[in-house]
Amino acid sequence: RKEVEQDPGPFNVPEGATVAFNCTYSNSASQSFFWYRQDCRKEPKLLMSVYSSGNEDGRFTAQLNRASQYISLLIRDSKLSDSATYLCVVIPIKAAGNKLTFGGGTRVLVKP
Amino acid sequence: ETGVTQTPRHLVMGMTNKKSLKCEQHLGHNAMYWYKQSAKKPLELMFVYSLEERVENNSVPSRFSPECPNSSHLFLHLHTLQPEDSALYLCASSQEIMGQGALVAKGLNYGYTFGSGTRLTVV
Numbered sequence: 001r002k003e004v005e006q007d008p009g010p011f012n013v014p015e016g017a018t019v020a021f022n023c024t025y026s027n028s029a030s031q032s033f034f035w036y037r038q039d040c041r042k043e044p045k046l047l048m049s050v051y052s053s054g055n056e057d058g059r060f061t062a063q064l065n066r067a068s069q070y071i072s073l074l075i076r077d078s079k080l081s082d083s084a085t086y087l088c089v090v091i092p093i094k095a096a097g098n099k100l101t102f103g104g105g106t107r108v109l110v111k112p
Numbered sequence: 113e114t115g116v117t118q119t120p121r122h123l124v125m126g127m128t129n130k131k132s133l134k135c136e137q138h139l140g141h142n143a144m145y146w147y148k149q150s151a152k153k154p155l156e157l158m159f160v161y162s163l164e165e166r167v168e169n170n171s172v173p174s175r176f177s178p179e180c181p182n183s184s185h186l187f188l189h190l191h192t193l194q195p196e197d198s199a200l201y202l203c204a205s206s207q208e209i210m211g212q213g214a215l216v217a218k219g220l221n222y223g224y225t226f227g228s229g230t231r232l233t234v235v
Contacts, residue, residue: 004154034223043202043226044155087155089223100224102155 001026004090006103013078013110020074021106023088032091033064033071037084038105044087047073078110115139118203118227125193126235133188133230135203143208144186145224146178149200161186162208193234203227 006023013019025033033050048055050062050071061074075082088103116137125131137144146158158172161180175197177189186203204224 036223041200041231043228044224045226046223049223100157104152104154 002103003027003101004088004103006086006088006106008104009107009109011106011108013075013082013108015078015080015110015112017078018074018076019078019108020072021086021108022070022072023103023106024068024070025088025090025101026069027090028066028069030069030090033062034089034091034100035060035062035071035073036087036089036102038087039084044102047086075108078108080110080112083108083110116203116205116225116227118201118230120230121228122231122233124233124235125190127193127195129193130189130191132190133201133203133232135186135188135227137184137186137203137205137225137227139205139207139225141205141207141225142183143206144180144183145204145206146186146188147202147204149202149229151199155202159188190232193232195234198233200229200231202229 004023004025007021011019011021035047036044037047038044048057048060048062050064052064054063059076063072071088073086085105085107087105090101119134123131143162145160148156148158159166159178164180164183175192179187179189188201204226206224
């Protein structure tokens, strides 16, 4: 089983719609979680951290379910500019050097 | 600019060439990383340097040789590469919280800052 798994998509989303997708992780001792966004042929950029209580940043909501070992990202009122690949990132507990484990990414395409 | 600068942005090299990728971070971070991103594959961690000391080497072939002369600079020396080494090579930096191991996201926006990458083609 991969350490971090994501549905590669693409998720084709009408503009203005809501889209949500999950990321599962295998290491139950994982401590920190993030969502990164990567545009085509660009570097990944931190989108948001994921907290145990869930957190919101504008139209983006991230949730963590430790019991089922997954995190989720929900995008409301999708914009064309939201089209990107969303990378799930997990940090195992007490990892030296802040070793991040990346999922393969979920591609989202927002269409007019 | 993200605070992490990589050069060159693009590189085409033959299998017998020797080249180096350079990464510089202006963020005062104490950890730097090399990642490889191939088409349709997750980012693969290659090397980790924490306080200029290599703490991770993920079974990377010896034709890739990292160097970290100080906390702001990271190099990846390349020699006798293979066509399958063609990929996007990303440098990243972060601030490691010493004594706690993994970084702790307590309402703070920790994470990696990536450079724009070097797109390498081996011919």
